[in-house]
Amino acid sequence: MIQIKYADAADVPEIMALMNLAKELTENKEWYSTDDEAFVRRHLTEEGFILKAVEEDQLEGFFIARYPGDAEDNLGKYWDLANEKLHQVAHMESAAVHPDYRGRGIQKELMARGESILKQKGYHYLMGTAHPDNVYSVNNFLKLGYEILTKTEKYGGLPRYVFGKVMIY
Template sequence: MVREHLTGQRDMADSYPRSFVRRGKCLEMRFLAECSLSDLAALQSLVVSTLHEIEIFMPHDEEYFSLIFQTELSVLGVLAEEKLAAYSIIRYPGMEKDNLGRDLNLAEEDLKKLAHLQAIAVHPHFRGCGLQRELAAAHLQVLESSGYEHICCTVSPKNPVSLNNLLSCGFRVRALNPKFAGWWRYILYKNVNWPMTGTGMAATGDETAITCLNIECQRELIQRGYEGYRVEWKGEKSEIFYRKRSTSSMDSSSPFIP
């Protein structure tokens, strides 16, 4: 599913640009074209240079960005005074080997219905403004209107802030595997039919809290049918809360097998 699949989504594109205010600054969210490639690359370089842990963010080269731009509505940007403050990328992996549905035992037919929320980057000056959540929610609407049922993304266990933001958009941790260069990544999954809820959900009686860096205990819980669904901070340490996967009709329709 590439460009031709999305050409019918003009209503979605026509609803942008969208203006909003954060910290007294007027911002504009809009879909970006390939002419913005150098701006994406520059912001990516800045973000990587400020990381306290290099493995938190996997950078891409300009050839990769150019390929992404070939699919309509795949790149969303937030601009402040016409300067790029943040961007979001979605990708349609199809039957490629890196389709994250393979990490979750998704049936082959469903791999074709899966999209990646591939990357979100926010300028250091605009962190804490909720731009990651805004961009994720906007791109999830694009995917829903485009007919994709399954959405996956990855987050480093060393990046609890991004994990919390994505869980708040309704994603759930369904796997924890070594990925890029052996770096550990949560594999987050969301079905487009699920509500946009996550960290705001009430605690349940059957939940287990584990520090985000305790890899083996989390993997054991996931194998036992648990899913990660919210994050809390205790001082400087972050904990992710796991619960037994729901047996509701909505969740049981998911093809994933723990």
């Protein structure tokens, strides 16, 4: 049975390996942007959190949530949020599922659990990006009730949809 837990520092090498595998196996390399290890480590506690899906100690997938705050890349700017509301924005930053476990709804479950945690923490605006042709990620966002706010270029000129969802309290 799959369990969803918080990741910790000991999980980072496995998360990095899965992130790199996901990029390697993606049919179009523009679909998935990877992060460096320092970025991932910052999201264990200080800039967000990381959830992992595990079964019998096997990492099946991960999800990174980010608190962008005053960062220049806060996606709330695409929603024309007032500056004071930008601190209520959380990013659905990155997710990947090991190829052996795809098709089981793991990414959607990780994101849904992440949403629940973000709601408990008081975030009102959840946002994320996906390449327009990455039907898997686009569909996960849409199934979870996100709307496409715009299409723009991110990550060095790559096309991306920017998604947004308002949390109802």
